[in-house]
Every structure is written in structure tokens, then in C-alpha cells.
Amino acid sequence: MTMTDFTNTASGDARVGYQAGIVVNVNGSYKVPPGATPEEIFRIGVEFLKARMPLEARKLIAKAIALGHATEEVHFYRLLAQLSGKNLRELNSDDMEGLKTICAELPTPHGNDDWTVGLRSVASMLTYFSGADEPALLDKELAGLPPLQRELIVDHLGELLDGSVQDRMWLRSVERAGQLQLANDRENRVWIFFEPEPRRPRRRYAGRPRFRFADLLLAIISGGAFLYAVGSIGWLLAQGGKATLLLAYAAAVAGTAVSLWSGSAWHFRAQRVRAKDAELVPSRRRRRDAPAGGFARKVDQIFDDCFGRYVPRDTDRSYWLKQTRGLRERLRDEVVDMYRDQPVKADEIAWLIRHLVADVKQRWQKDTLTAYRQRWRTPARIQATCLAGLLALAGGCFHIVPAIVSESPIAGTGWVALALIAAVICAPALFAILGEYRRIPADQTEYDEQYRTRSLAYQRWADKLAPRPSDREMADWLECDRKLLVDKALRQYRLRASQVIAHAFIEAPQRGTKRARVQHGPLRYSKYQMLLFLLTDDGVRQVNFLHDFENADSFPIVRLNYRFDAVAAVRVHGSPTSRQHFELTLVNGAPITALISETIDENIRPDEDVTALSEATLDASGLPRTLNVLEGVAAEGKEWIRYQQRRIEHRLEVLGDILGPFRSTRR
Incomplete structure (x- = not known):
């Protein structure tokens, strides 16, 4: 095993600061609605395929065909789903049986519409392997395809090719990935996928006045006593019949009312400033x-x-x-x-x-x-009004009290004392009650202003999140990243695509990542740790990348070279509905481990199944394909290449038998 300035470690288990998984609402949900028509089922299956989840795509497309929706377009996508991302070395007996079943159900492609032409071209690729075609003829036919069908074939079936055709196809695929990696304003949109749908601001209401029952009781009792005492004093003065005393009495009563009303406003403003200060x-x-x-x-x-x-x-x-x-x-x-x-x-x-x-x-x-201090500062007119009322009250009392006490010492003194005591008790309670009735409109005005500014902030944020990418776009960008990472590794090792027997990825969420998904869709991460395995005649070349998906940036952290017989074991441990770990054990090295899936236990909708969500996430990551390749290497060691060559020869014979009827329909 050759080490290249790196250490033999690829631990993806450590996680710090995970954002809770969110579910975003975007177009392209993978939910099959109740009572869906066969065509709707097929379209959702196509969405799964385009999002790099071929296993679920096969199920849905096969279901659509079983329900009677069987057009050339449907058969075209069914073949893509059956072979997507695989090469001849990875096709197992189940794949061959599935291919045989599909071809048995295919209609004879005699038409010339785009989907029929595409269907014939897929058959051409397969017959090329069984010895029926020359590379130049295949190259020419692919070049003459309609753009959509050509892109789909190159995207999903490019790895089926070998030799010079594979090298040319790989260069086209990498060139296209480079063009599309930042397409559709990825740099300014991909972060939005990981942002949750914002909740609207809630309007606050001031509610009803809140004051103590004791204050209300004191205000009623002491206020009643005060009014009764003041009325009794007025009756005594009326019996005396002195006009000056009656005028003084009227001035005192008016001064009392004015000072109470303006004083309560003064008190409320002072209290409000103190309350605002307390908030700081x-x-x-x-x-x-x-x-x-x-x-x-x-x-x-x-x-x-x-x-x-x-x-x-x-x-x-x-x-x-x-x-x-x-x-x-x-x-x-x-x-x-x-x-x-x-x-x-x-x-x-x-x-x-x-x-x-x-x-x-x-x-x-x-x-x-502290701008509230200026806003709630008591105006000079209120202060002046309050002081004027107090002066009128004091002036009136200065004339009234001596006169009434001298004319009626017992009764007059009693009523004056009662009025004074009742006023002292009533004023604070009355100020508290009036303050609450002033607070309600003041608070409501403040809350309404807050709601207005918060609504504007919400709308600005919602507008910023409006160009949220679909899961399909996320899958396309990630696939471009994968292709470019493979190309980077090929260039580092100075290999051609045709010199690689197979390549496979392990995608682990990186520490500190954000995660999100659409309804019924796989988890997507903002940062990945990607383990890339290149299988060549000389053994396994492994490159580990830290991949920042949000910024479309990556750099290698580990490079390992080891022989096939150095792989002692490959395993995945953990429940599909909880955390799962990938572990590759080398004969003379420490285990290479990575966290490949985590528990999906947040924001599960009633119509979602945790097992199905976990399977979708693993399917989108390509883990089933990777395990198929690495488990074969671990089981067969250095004999894997020889066994693979025998299996390929057998599969070519099977392909020839399966595709025999299609050769006569070629143009």
C-alpha cells in the first residue's frame, strides 16, 4: 500500500453543531397522491430518476406500465432506470433478469419520433457490447440524437461504454458537468434550500387593563368616602351662605379634578419611562x-x-x-x-x-x-395644568378649612379629616387604574408598529427565499460535483476513464453541516465528506474529499493506494432507520469509517415513512452501488478482476440473446 502524504483515517462519525433537519416545500415533491393516474405515477418516477434515485424510479415506472401506461417514452426511461450509473462489471444477475423482462415487454420501435429514436439508441449501446456494432457507428448515432435524449443517455448510461468511446463520452460528460455545475445561479440559491420556511410574525394585542382587585376596592371605597366628605363640606358651606367661601369651594373642587386627571397622565408617563428603563x-x-x-x-x-x-x-x-x-x-x-x-x-x-x-x-x-424617554417625557402643558390644579386646590382649602372648622368644629373637622385620608388612599389606586387604561392604547400602538416593521422584514426574507432550488436541481448540481471530483482524481493519478474498472462514492455528512429535504425526498447536506474509490487493474485508489456543497468547493484530505487483496472486510452497521456507519477494514491498516446516514426523526409528516425516507437518502447517495462493488472486492480479493472478466463475457452473451429482435429494427 502506497501512502501519499496522508494518514489512513477517514472518520466521518464526529459531528458538531448539526442544524435540525428541515422539510422544505418546493415543486417536485416525490409524493404519489391518492388516486394518481398511471401517467402521474410515471412522471413522479421520472423525478426520482432525475434526482439520482433509480431504485424507486424503477418501481414507479414499472407500476405505471402495469396500469396500462406504456409509451416509447415510458420504456425509454425504464431502461435508463434499470441501467443508470452502472457499467457492465456491476450488472448482476438481478439486473440482467430485469433487463430481460423489460426487453420482452418492449414494442418494436418502428417510429421516428424523439422517444422511439432514443429507445433505439439505447438498444444500440447494448448491442455494441454484444459485438453487433462498431464504435464509430455508435458515436455517430449518439451525435445524431435529439438533444434531450442524447443528454439523458450520456448522463445515465455513459458508464456502460468502454475503450475510446468511453473516454470520448467521459470528456463530453465532464465538459457538460463543468458547464452545468454553477448553472441556474447556484452560488446565490443553493443556501436557500437549507433554510426553513419562515413563520409569519404574530400580532400582539394589549388585552384588557390589568390592575389589582385591591386597587379597585380601595378606589371605590376611598373615592366614595372622599366624594361624600367633599359633598358634606359643600353642604355646610351652603348653609353659611358666604359667596367667597362657595367660590373657594368651587375652585378647590375644580383644582382637585384637574390635578387628578393631569397628575394621572404625569404619573403614567413617568411610570412608563421607568418600565422601559427596567427592560434594559x-x-x-x-x-x-x-x-x-x-x-x-x-x-x-x-x-x-x-x-x-x-x-x-x-x-x-x-x-x-x-x-x-x-x-x-x-x-x-x-x-x-x-x-x-x-x-x-x-x-x-x-x-x-x-x-x-x-x-x-x-x-x-x-x-x-432610550428614545422612549423623549417620547414619554411629560409635556410642559400637562405639568403646568397639574400644578395649576394643585394651586387652585391649595388656595381653596386655605379659605375653606379654617372657616368650616370654626363654624362647625366637630362635623367640619371630621369631614375635612375624612376627605384628606380618603384622598391619600384613593389617589395611588386611582392612578394605577387610570394608568392601565392609558397603557392599553399606548401598548397597542407600539405593538401595531412592531407588527408592521416585522411584517416588512418577513416579506423581505420570504422574497429572498423565493428562488429556492428544487430537489431535482440539488441532485443535478451534486452529480456535476461528483463527475468533476472523479475527473480531478483521474488527473491526479494520470488515468483515463477507460482504465478505471469501476468507481464508487461514499458520501458522509461533514461535521457542522446543515441538512434539509423535500417531502418524501432524501436528505441533502451543505457539506460532505466524500470517499471516492477508483478500481483499476493495479488495485484501489482512494481519495477522500471535504466537499462544501454550498460553495461548490472541495479539496482532498486523504489519498490511499492498496491492492485488492488488502481489503479484509466491508460492512455497514446500524439500522436503516437510524445512524448507519460504513466500515472498510484493511489487512494492515486501521478501519476506514464514515457516517453514511442518520436518524430521520424530525419533521416527519403523517403520510411519510421513515424507512422509505432512509432508503431514498441512501439511494440518492449511490451507496447500494458502492457496496456492491466493494463487497465483491472484499470477497474475491485479487481474483475479482479475473472473475469480473468472465462475468462480463457471460453478460455480453446474454445481452446478445436479449437484444436480438432489436437488431433488425436498426436504421
Whole structure:
């Protein structure tokens, strides 16, 4: 075994910071609706095939044919699904039986429409292997195909070819992959696939006034006592009949009403400023950590992350976090309270948290975090009105109290004392009640403004997510990446495509990756660890890549060379519905391991099956094909090449027998 400045390790088990898997709603779902027509079933099967999931495609296309939908287009795609991504060395007895069954059901292709011509060309490729055609003739026929059919054949059946035809076809395939790798604005769209569908902002309502029952009781009792005492004082003054005292009494009553009303407004504004100030101060009571893995804990993590990243310019991070701790707590509690009663994922409202934190940052930079103080500062007219009322009350009392006490010492003194005590008790309770009735419209105005700005932020984010790629586009981009990685490895080892007996991938999610899927579709990852195996006459060439799918960038981290007989064992352990690991054991080396699938236990829809989802993910990764090749190598060792050559010769004979009827229909 030749080592090339790398170590014999390919551990893909370690994972850090996984984003919870999300399900996105995009066109091209793989759901077969109830009562689907045979043609609809066929179209969904084609979507599976184009998304590199041939196993499920075969089932659905065969089902459509069994239900009576059997056109040349259907048979064309059925052949592609049966042979997609395979070469002659990988066709096993089941594949040959399936091919035999398909060919037995094929109609005689006499027409000249695009699908019939494509169907004949697939048969031409197969008869080429059985010795019926020359490479030049096959090359010419492929070049004369309609563009769609030619691209499909080259894309799915290119590996069936060998020799110079395979080399030319591979160069075309790589050139096309290079052209399509960044097609459809991949660089600016692929990240959107991993973003969850955002939840709309929720409108907040101020609700009803909230005050203590004790305040209401005190206000009623003490207020009633105050009014009764004031009325009694007025009756005593009326009996005296002095106009000056009656005028003073009227001034005192008016001053009392004015000072109470304007004073309550003054008190409310002062209280509101104090409440807003308190929101900036961290809570003194010890906050308990939210349960791990719960909605509140994830909201905490997003808030911490956003406040850690959205630091205002020219501001120390630690100072920023310290000064905004109280506001961070208040915003976190608001978000949790708004959404915790709904089945909402924290990632679905991450846009809202980012908006809130960005708003705090903007206000910090503009020095408007305490702008509420200016807004709720008591106007001079209210202060003047309140003071004028108090002066009128004081002036009236200055004339009334001595007069009434002198004229009626017992009764007058009692009513004055009762009025004073009742006023002292009633005023705070009345201010609290009136303050609540003032708070409701003030809060509602603030909430409506928040809802307006949050709705605009939501719409901006939704518009940004509008060009979300389909799963089909994700599969096409990933397939282009695979082809270019294989080409890079071929160039590194100075090999031609025809010199490679077979190549296979193991695709493992890389640590710190994001993941997402469409309904009924496979998991897609933002970062992969790809293990590429090139099987040649000299043994196995393995190259491990770290592949950043979002940025279409990759670099090799390990290169290994070993003989076929150095492979001691290949196995996959773990349940298909949980975490599965691939392990390749070398005779004289440490095991090469990789995490190839994980538990799909989040966001499972009622009509989805976990086993089917796991199988779709593994099918899309090409794992069944890879295991078929590597298990054969592990079982047969250095004899694998010789055995493969015998199997190929036998399969060519079988192909010749199967395709005999089609040779007479060739143009």
C-alpha cells in the first residue's frame, strides 16, 4: 500500500453543531397522491430518476406500465432506470433478469419520433457490447440524437461504454458537468434550500387593563368616602351662605379634578419611562436554563449567536453583550411567549430574531435605544395644568378649612379629616387604574408598529427565499460535483476513464453541516465528506474529499493506494432507520469509517415513512452501488478482476440473446 502524504483515517462519525433537519416545500415533491393516474405515477418516477434515485424510479415506472401506461417514452426511461450509473462489471444477475423482462415487454420501435429514436439508441449501446456494432457507428448515432435524449443517455448510461468511446463520452460528460455545475445561479440559491420556511410574525394585542382587585376596592371605597366628605363640606358651606367661601369651594373642587386627571397622565408617563428603563436592566432573579433540546433553549442559542455576531461598529463585543443583556432577556421572553403555544421550530423564526437583534444594533449605533424617554417625557402643558390644579386646590382649602372648622368644629373637622385620608388612599389606586387604561392604547400602538416593521422584514426574507432550488436541481448540481471530483482524481493519478474498472462514492455528512429535504425526498447536506474509490487493474485508489456543497468547493484530505487483496472486510452497521456507519477494514491498516446516514426523526409528516425516507437518502447517495462493488472486492480479493472478466463475457452473451429482435429494427 502506497501512502501519499496522508494518514489512513477517514472518520466521518464526529459531528458538531448539526442544524435540525428541515422539510422544505418546493415543486417536485416525490409524493404519489391518492388516486394518481398511471401517467402521474410515471412522471413522479421520472423525478426520482432525475434526482439520482433509480431504485424507486424503477418501481414507479414499472407500476405505471402495469396500469396500462406504456409509451416509447415510458420504456425509454425504464431502461435508463434499470441501467443508470452502472457499467457492465456491476450488472448482476438481478439486473440482467430485469433487463430481460423489460426487453420482452418492449414494442418494436418502428417510429421516428424523439422517444422511439432514443429507445433505439439505447438498444444500440447494448448491442455494441454484444459485438453487433462498431464504435464509430455508435458515436455517430449518439451525435445524431435529439438533444434531450442524447443528454439523458450520456448522463445515465455513459458508464456502460468502454475503450475510446468511453473516454470520448467521459470528456463530453465532464465538459457538460463543468458547464452545468454553477448553472441556474447556484452560488446565490443553493443556501436557500437549507433554510426553513419562515413563520409569519404574530400580532400582539394589549388585552384588557390589568390592575389589582385591591386597587379597585380601595378606589371605590376611598373615592366614595372622599366624594361624600367633599359633598358634606359643600353642604355646610351652603348653609353659611358666604359667596367667597362657595367660590373657594368651587375652585378647590375644580383644582382637585384637574390635578387628578393631569397628575394621572404625569404619573403614567413617568411610570412608563421607568418600565422601559427596567427592560434594559438584567433581571435580578436568577434565570433557570430552559430544558435542553426544547424550543426555548434553541431560541436562547439563536439570540446568543445573533447578539454575538451583530456587534455595532467601534464597539467592544463584551461591552455590547453586557449592556444589552437585559434587552436580550426581554426580547427572548417575548418571542418564546408568542410562539411556544404553537408547533413552531426555532429555526422557522430565526429570521425574526435576526430582525430584532439588527434593530437593537441599529438603534445602538444611532444612539436611540432610550428614545422612549423623549417620547414619554411629560409635556410642559400637562405639568403646568397639574400644578395649576394643585394651586387652585391649595388656595381653596386655605379659605375653606379654617372657616368650616370654626363654624362647625366637630362635623367640619371630621369631614375635612375624612376627605384628606380618603384622598391619600384613593389617589395611588386611582392612578394605577387610570394608568392601565392609558397603557392599553399606548401598548397597542407600539405593538401595531412592531407588527408592521416585522411584517416588512418577513416579506423581505420570504422574497429572498423565493428562488429556492428544487430537489431535482440539488441532485443535478451534486452529480456535476461528483463527475468533476472523479475527473480531478483521474488527473491526479494520470488515468483515463477507460482504465478505471469501476468507481464508487461514499458520501458522509461533514461535521457542522446543515441538512434539509423535500417531502418524501432524501436528505441533502451543505457539506460532505466524500470517499471516492477508483478500481483499476493495479488495485484501489482512494481519495477522500471535504466537499462544501454550498460553495461548490472541495479539496482532498486523504489519498490511499492498496491492492485488492488488502481489503479484509466491508460492512455497514446500524439500522436503516437510524445512524448507519460504513466500515472498510484493511489487512494492515486501521478501519476506514464514515457516517453514511442518520436518524430521520424530525419533521416527519403523517403520510411519510421513515424507512422509505432512509432508503431514498441512501439511494440518492449511490451507496447500494458502492457496496456492491466493494463487497465483491472484499470477497474475491485479487481474483475479482479475473472473475469480473468472465462475468462480463457471460453478460455480453446474454445481452446478445436479449437484444436480438432489436437488431433488425436498426436504421
